Amino acid sequence: MREMISLEEARALVCGAVEPTEVERVGLLDAVGRVAAADLASDINVAPFAHSAMDGFALRAAEIASAAEETPVCLRVIGEIGAGDVFEGSIGEGECVRIMTGACLPADADAVVKYEIVGVEEGDGKTGSLVSFTAPAKVGANVRAAGEEARAGEVVVRAGEVISAAGVGFLAGCGVLEVPVRRRPRVAVIATGSELVPPSEVPGPGKIRNSNSFAMAACAQRAGAVPHILPIVEDTFEALRDAVAAAARDYDFVVTTGGAANGDFDFIKPVVAELGELKMTTVNMRPGKAQTFGIVNGTPVFGLPGNPAAAYVGFEMLIRPALRTMQGYTFMNHPTVRARLTADEKNRDPRRIFLRGTLTRATDGTFEVTPSRNQSSGLFGPIQKTNCMAIMPEGTEPQPAGSMVDCILLDVPEEVCL
């Protein structure tokens, strides 16, 4: 095992070490945002029948082929059909049928003319009236064909597609009410640290609230997994070993925070090494250098650093892709855009730096990014106030204002008005 690896190597290692969860069938609504695990086919033609796209008059286009302003063509209205009705009669020469949007096109008709451009010569436009047309209509005008969206038996969503909200509607129309998807991974979240108390308590001397477990659980939820916050573990080898061993038996993925460095009370590395196989310990990024990963009892175990921002970056950059891999997603990472730095950035490091920052649109439509003043790896607060992470490549010189940098979009793409 090499000591320090690149983020790309780390991501490949972690994603390569996880297995897809088994397939379960979920109700259609629960499939939104998830990946279809099998091809899905329609049971009927969609639309099931040719129907009108407009409120108007159904006719044979040939009847009004000669229609013009000076030489209108008049047709007799012989019936009316609303959506849900079927016109059983036949349309003879010189005749048409009043039709509503969504109604089944009469068998004899091949076009619909919307009623805004139809004159009423006699009557009220309903059955028995005489209506006039001043322009021809194309065959198929304002007609939605049967099977336009799907044919009976046709695969409408392929295995591997992410089902969108509109896709849920599409599948409902195709009669697909249950969708096979990969089960959401169950993620154990364990905070280690003798200084930690649950957030429900006011910390006493030397103690702090366990905020990491909540953030990591929220990240897991956002990644499509089901998080379980387990009890805080004190800083002893035995306590952490027992907690990790139990969690590796009961969950699909184990996340710990803290105790990932080389301090006197940092035990995640020796624990993973003793219980299973340690695969990495450090990644070339800042914050979040100390990233432990290994396999215990066939279960991936990820030891995030204790510093909140470092844990967050580690989760989003390394654990989220793994949890998505387990669910069958092919796109693992947050979207990235290029943006102009609004201020000089003096931070430099042999490691790749992820600066928490705010991405905005400039008046010319391009992106600008302003890194937060406080880049402490010990804080969640600045991340709550930002919407991206600006990437300073490893080993770079200070970046002057105006430099173009990659920015990873976090939770709030709408607010960046994409």
Ligand SMILES: Nc1nc2c(c(=O)[nH]1)N[C@H]1C(S)=C(S)[C@@H](COP(=O)(O)OP(=O)(O)OC[C@H]3O[C@@H](n4cnc5c(N)ncnc54)[C@H](O)[C@@H]3O)O[C@H]1N2
């Ligand atoms: N001699 C060195 N010391 C440290 C180095 C180093 O390179 N040499 N790196 C620092 C960096 S950077 C990080 S990150 C941490 C990572 O180490 P640990 O994973 O062992 O982190 P801890 O010591 O356990 O905790 C660090 C910090 O975070 C607070 N913390 C821990 N857990 C939680 C939690 N659940 N909720 C909120 N806050 C938490 C903890 O109290 C510490 O203040 O090592 C540095 N040291």
Ligand code: MOO
């Ligand atoms: O590994 Mo530490 O993350 O730079 O905060």
